[in-house]
Amino acid sequence: MRTSSFFQSGAYLRLLILGLCGALSLSLSACNDDDDDAPATPAQNIVQVAQSNASFSTLVAAVVKADLATTLSGAGPFTVFAPTNEAFAKLAPPFNTAANISAITNTAQISQLRGILLYHVVGANIKAADIAAGASSQTTARPASMVGGASTNDNTLYLSKSNAGVFLNGNTKVVTPDVSASNGTIHAIDNVLMPPTQTIAQIVTASASAATPEFTYLLEALKRPAAAAVLAAAGDPSANVTVFAPTDAAFRALLGSTPLSAVSDADLLAILSLHVVGSGRVFSSDLAPGNVATLGGNITVASAGGGFTLKGGSGTAADIAAANVLATNGVVHVIDQVIQP
Numbered sequence: 001m002r003t004s005s006f007f008q009s010g011a012y013l014r015l016l017i018l019g020l021c022g023a024l025s026l027s028l029s030a031c032n033d034d035d036d037d038a039p040a041t042p043a044q045n046i047v048q049v050a051q052s053n054a055s056f057s058t059l060v061a062a063v064v065k066a067d068l069a070t071t072l073s074g075a076g077p078f079t080v081f082a083p084t085n086e087a088f089a090k091l092a093p094p095f096n097t098a099a100n101i102s103a104i105t106n107t108a109q110i111s112q113l114r115g116i117l118l119y120h121v122v123g124a125n126i127k128a129a130d131i132a133a134g135a136s137s138q139t140t141a142r143p144a145s146m147v148g149g150a151s152t153n154d155n156t157l158y159l160s161k162s163n164a165g166v167f168l169n170g171n172t173k174v175v176t177p178d179v180s181a182s183n184g185t186i187h188a189i190d191n192v193l194m195p196p197t198q199t200i201a202q203i204v205t206a207s208a209s210a211a212t213p214e215f216t217y218l219l220e221a222l223k224r225p226a227a228a229a230v231l232a233a234a235g236d237p238s239a240n241v242t243v244f245a246p247t248d249a250a251f252r253a254l255l256g257s258t259p260l261s262a263v264s265d266a267d268l269l270a271i272l273s274l275h276v277v278g279s280g281r282v283f284s285s286d287l288a289p290g291n292v293a294t295l296g297g298n299i300t301v302a303s304a305g306g307g308f309t310l311k312g313g314s315g316t317a318a319d320i321a322a323a324n325v326l327a328t329n330g331v332v333h334v335i336d337q338v339i340q341p
Helices: 010-037 046-051 054-065 085-089 098-102 107-118 200-208 216-222 225-235 248-255 265-273
Strands: 078-083 134-140 156-162 165-168 172-181 184-189 241-246 290-294 297-304 307-311 318-327 330-335
Touching: 046 054, 046 078, 046 172, 046 184, 054 078, 054 085, 054 098, 054 107, 078 172, 200 216, 200 225, 200 241, 200 318, 200 330, 216 225, 216 241, 216 248, 216 265, 225 241, 225 265, 241 318
Parallel strands: 078 184, 241 330
Antiparallel strands: 134 156, 156 165, 165 172, 172 184, 290 297, 297 307, 307 318, 318 330
8 A cells, every 4th residue: 555645754743743742731731720720828827827917916916925926837737716906905904905915024914815825726727617517516725735734624615607607615706717827727706715714613603702793592502402413513623514594683583582592492403403404515606496405304495686585384584694604614604584494
């Protein structure tokens, strides 16, 4: 068979080479496109990202004063829940502004500041998408490598996610999630998180003996022998409970002129048991219309005015007057009515 002069000539070879070069060029271009699609590692570490954002100027001053800048510039990975300037402004001096923080010389205050800041740091890279929707999950703040020891209950952060957003410890909201850094992630938050230092029993006792006392009726009730198990749970450092704590005004509204001592042990225990969830911390961000199981049976949660009410089998529904008072062994919600069986 006769071969075409075209194939015998160098023209075919030249076209073949050009075609191969074109294919190689397209292949390299496609590879470059793939590289362009890959997320780039941010150039700045967590401290540098915070320094470049005016909303974190108070936080930066605090990190410098607490001698944490070098640590948070390290390899990580870290997640920092970063209070904005507005969050710090809610605190009392000297922790409320960058200028006041920078001027601190008291070593005890600097140590306190360091402890507060470390409660905002997790030794892992957590994105908003990693937080499960629904009931609160938990993670450990104050990495042991930073505090020189093992973690305790005081170091737990409680995370929850709903249609309203991502929350920490019930009432602190992530206002800007997923600010990426080379060594982790920053989530801007609207409150400064305060690590708990007292059990529920200690919170109630301290409040009852304060200059403007509260929970005096509740403390008296908890000290009754019939309530020994409830008091034990409230004081157990290893417990994980939720207490709906009626104010003194709530007890007065229920009792009228009747002294608490006149209430029978059985009735008192039935009432107190409806105010304790023994299965874990229930934050306000976890509440939804329906039933909540307490030690005394179910109580009903209903939506009302942007919040929730709690009601037993009778009596007036209770509003939550102050939510998410964090304890080392649970959480307290202050309510304005006594929940009745």
